[in-house]
Amino acid sequence: xxxxxxxxxxxxxxxxxxxxxxxxxxxxxxxxxxxxxxxxxxxxxxxxxxxxxxxxxxxxxxxxxxxxxxxxxxxxxxxxxxxxxxxxxxxxxxxxxxxxxxxxxxxxxxxxxxxxxxxxxxxxxxxxxxxxxxxxxxxxxxxxxxxxxxxxxxxxxxxxxxxxxxxxxxxxxxxxxxxxxxxxxxxxxxxxxxxxxxxxxxxxxxxxxxxxxxxxxxxxxxxxxxxxxxxxxxxxxxxxxx
Amino acid sequence: xxxxxxxxxxxxxxxxxxxxxxxxxxxxxxxxxxxxxxxxxxxxxxxxxxxxxxxxxxxxxxxxxxxxxxxxxxxxxxxxxxxxxxxxxxxxxxxxxxxxxxxxxxxxxxxxxxxxxxxxxxxxxxxxxxxxxxxxxxxxxxxxxxxxxxxxxxxxxxxxxxxxxxxxxxxxxxxxxxxxxxxxxxxxxxxxxxxxxxxxxxxxxxxxxxxxxxxxxxx
Numbered sequence: 364x365x366x367x368x369x370x371x372x373x374x375x376x377x378x379x380x381x382x383x384x385x386x387x388x389x390x391x392x393x394x395x396x397x398x399x400x401x402x403x404x405x406x407x408x409x410x411x412x413x414x415x416x417x418x419x420x421x422x423x424x425x426x427x428x429x430x431x432x433x434x435x436x437x438x439x440x441x442x443x444x445x446x447x448x449x450x451x452x453x454x455x456x457x458x459x460x461x462x463x464x465x466x467x468x469x470x471x472x473x474x475x476x477x478x479x480x481x482x483x484x485x486x487x488x489x490x491x492x493x494x495x496x497x498x499x500x501x502x503x504x505x506x507x508x509x510x511x512x513x514x515x516x517x518x519x520x521x522x523x524x525x526x527x528x529x530x531x532x533x534x535x536x537x538x539x540x541x542x543x544x545x546x547x548x549x550x551x552x553x554x555x556x557x558x559x560x561x562x563x564x565x566x567x568x569x570x571x572x573x574x575x576x577x578x579x580x581x582x583x584x585x586x587x588x589x590x591x592x593x594x595x596x597x598x599x600x601x602x603x604x605x
Numbered sequence: 606x607x608x609x610x611x612x613x614x615x616x617x618x619x620x621x622x623x624x625x626x627x628x629x630x631x632x633x634x635x636x637x638x639x640x641x642x643x644x645x646x647x648x649x650x651x652x653x654x655x656x657x658x659x660x661x662x663x664x665x666x667x668x669x670x671x672x673x674x675x676x677x678x679x680x681x682x683x684x685x686x687x688x689x690x691x692x693x694x695x696x697x698x699x700x701x702x703x704x705x706x707x708x709x710x711x712x713x714x715x716x717x718x719x720x721x722x723x724x725x726x727x728x729x730x731x732x733x734x735x736x737x738x739x740x741x742x743x744x745x746x747x748x749x750x751x752x753x754x755x756x757x758x759x760x761x762x763x764x765x766x767x768x769x770x771x772x773x774x775x776x777x778x779x780x781x782x783x784x785x786x787x788x789x790x791x792x793x794x795x796x797x798x799x800x801x802x803x804x805x806x807x808x809x810x811x812x813x814x815x816x817x818x819x820x821x822x823x824x
Contacts, residue, residue, distance in 0.1 A: 367694060
């Protein structure tokens with residue numbers, strides 16, 4: 364295929380992704396597309412902090428079950444040189460480009476060797492770095508790969524859009540009604556400054572009762588159990604600035 | 606506040622614009638090492654800094670803290686002249702309702718995520734008000750998930766390629782109320798854009814540029 368063919372195929376696929384509204388369907392479609400490049404295994408995952416478990420970070424996967432249990436049981440994510448490079452790099456890379464010291468890092472040697480036992484002797488990773496420091500990646504593995512200067516940019520883009528689509532399906536953006544009106548945001552902002560409903564009413568030149576209603580609606584929209592909880596959620600979601 | 610500066614009101618901002626060219630030189634040349642942009646007067650000014658450019662500059666007491674530039678695609682753009690290979694699949698847009706978005710920058714002191722978002726929200730807000738339907742841009746590919754995070758709908762025009770050692774791509778961004786709402790929710794602010802001077806009409810201006818270009822062609 365020429366570079367333009369790779370490009371057209373990738374962009375057509377990306378534009379069609381929106382049609383899959385279930386994660387398994389989207390993963391099927393991705394598996395077929397990545398399969399055309401020779402990839403047999405896919406994982407779409409966040410990268411765990413030291414206090415998080417790898418298995419909780421996985422968004423979707425097409426991995427051999429046995430390999431996944433081995434990987435999680437042995438906590439291979441702690442020693443996997445691919446994960447380490449994924450955190451440090453904004454550019455996609457082949458697994459073989461993830462460096463490790465074979466002398467000093469027996470764990471890294473082991474994970475790379477065992478992966479090959481599951482038909483993942485080679486692979487390609489697309490790192491994802493979100494706005495708030497969120498780290499993730501799409502990792503593809505196989506044996507006989509169409510991995511070259513023309514196919515890599517296509518895989519790069521497909522993986523990024525695939526990641527976004529799956530994350531969206533797993534955590535749909537809040538329903539429009541969940542959005543706070545400017546007034547609701549204002550009362551929550553004043554509540555976060557320790558103002559009572561009466562004081563907020565005075566400040567905004569509305570009745571105490573109206574202020575209370577705004578606070579209650581905002582709390583309901585945010586899924587909060589009370590005013591304090593609503594303030595906490597609003598700060599966490601950056602709806603208001605602390 | 607993010608100020609809109611264009612040919613119709615630039616006489617109110619000459620000092621600010623000059624300062625902004627120096628800041629751009631500091632960021633794009635000194636910091637990011639785009640050596641091709643280096644100039645002896647330490648002002649980063651390119652072929653698209655002309656009477657058709659519109660700047661969205663974040664000012665604090667007339668100090669430039671960040672900004673970006675809009676340019677009509679009815680004229681030759683940076684994408685169509687310098688990076689057409691990045692848009693090889695879908696082609697470079699030429700449309701009065703599509704404007705090129707370039708030279709996005711934030712000064713070092715303000716590089717927290719929130720400030721970035723304000724500049725992004727300002728672009729949506731300004732374009733929505735003007736009836737611009739899409740922005741097109743050349744961007745580093747690793748920014749794509751960040752745009753996704755704030756609900757921007759980004760459509761690629763071609764595959765990424767290496768530009769000065771960074772994977773770079775051409776894309777369009779949809780302008781719509783939904784995207785503006787999502788980013789506004791994240792920053793908890795509304796109405797970031799401030800315009801002084803006569804009212805701008807981007808689409809009408811872009812159409813005029815287009816006609817001139819067509820006339821030039823037939824001449």
